[in-house]
C-alpha cells in the first residue's frame with residue numbers, strides 16, 4: 001500500500017538566512033520545542049522534504065539518523081538551494097506541525113525507518129525483512145566499491161532495520 005501523505009509537508013517561513021524576512025521565523029519541528037529551527041535535516045537522504053530543528057534537536061536527530069554525515073559542503077549547499085526553490089510552494093502547504101504534535105517520537109522514528117525501507121505502516125515483519133535484505137544487498141559496500149552515497153544509504157538501511165525488527 002502506498003504511504004498516505006498524512007504528514008503533509010513542513011511548513012515554511014523565511015528561516016533567516018536571506019536576511020530579508022526577519023519577522024517570520026521557522027520554529028524547531030521537535031514536538032513542544034519553542035526554539036528557532038535553524039538547522040535543516042532531510043526526512044531521508046536526497047529528500048526535498050525537510051525538518052527544521054534547533055541546534056540541540058538537530059544534533060539529537062542526526063545522531064539517530066546519520067543522513068547528513070556523508071554530505072560534502074557542496075552537496076549540503078545544493079540541498080539548501082533546493083529548499084529555497086521549493087519554499088514558496090510549500091509555505092502554506094499544510095498542518096504538518098499539528099500532525100506531528102499528535103505523534104510520539106517512537107512513531108516518528110518508526111515512520112522514518114519505514115520510509116528508508118520504502119514501506120508503510122502496514123508492512124509485516126516478513127515484508128520488513130524482505131525489503132531490508134533486498135536494499136542491503138543493493139547498497140552493500142562490497143557491491144558498490146567507492147560509492148559513498150551507497151555506503152551512506154547502506155548505513156541508513158541497517159539503522160532503520162535495527163529499529164524496526
Ligand SMILES: [Zn+2]
Pocket residue numbers: 028029030033034035053054055056057
Ligand atoms: Zn528544538
